[in-house]
Amino acid sequence: MNLKKISLACLVTAIAFGFSNSSVLAVDPNTANTMGKVTFSEDASPTAPLDPLDPNVDKPIKPTDPDIGSGTAGPLSIDYISNFHFGNQLISAEDRTYNVKLDVIKTADGKNVERAPFVQVTDKRGSNNGWTLQVRQKTPFLTSGAKELKGAYLSLMNPVVKTTKDNQAAPPEAEAKKIILTPGKSGSAGDVKTVLTAKRNTGMATWIESFGNNQSGPSSVQLFVPGISEKIKDATYSAILTWILVDSPVN
Structure with a gap:
């Protein structure tokens, strides 16, 4: 008996709802629907580097180092990478650790300012698949005559990751x-080291990793040179670093 009452009540409600809709539509039959549409395509244009101290100043900066290139193009790009300069040092028979020189960049208003060394990556693919930034030392520190600064190595420390205030994406790690x-030895490149990892659904738009800040920057990129390593007077030693941007997270 109770079951029948419940079923009847439901049926009455459904019928009443149907009549209510019919009466509303009958009041104003002159309606029509339109649509709004938008399609997004990949932006393959280069992305200008921003000020790593304050990326929210939405104006590009320019490097003053003539050896810094314009970065890579494409929807997933490396926009800027610092060169590491350690200046002119005295020859020493003891182990020495040398601090990097701060970058000098030109801001949008034309001022030259110092910044900690940094790298900038932009993801405009629209796939949200994530990415990985890696680095390897391609060559030892060599003179123009291929004399090696044996035992020397670089250390990158104190990562600081920033983006613009309007970027709501989760950050890379x-x-x-x-x-x-x-x-590496015998002409082979050194081991690949991971710098930043953006897992799936993270790392979209523009991200900057600085090594330290303006105070700690010099000691955040260091060159160690053993005292027993031969050093040629007035020779400049250079090493090539290769930065690799992989279009997915690397475990």
């Missing part, structure tokens, strides 16, 4: 507080 780069 700095992989380690300290990365040590050593060149």
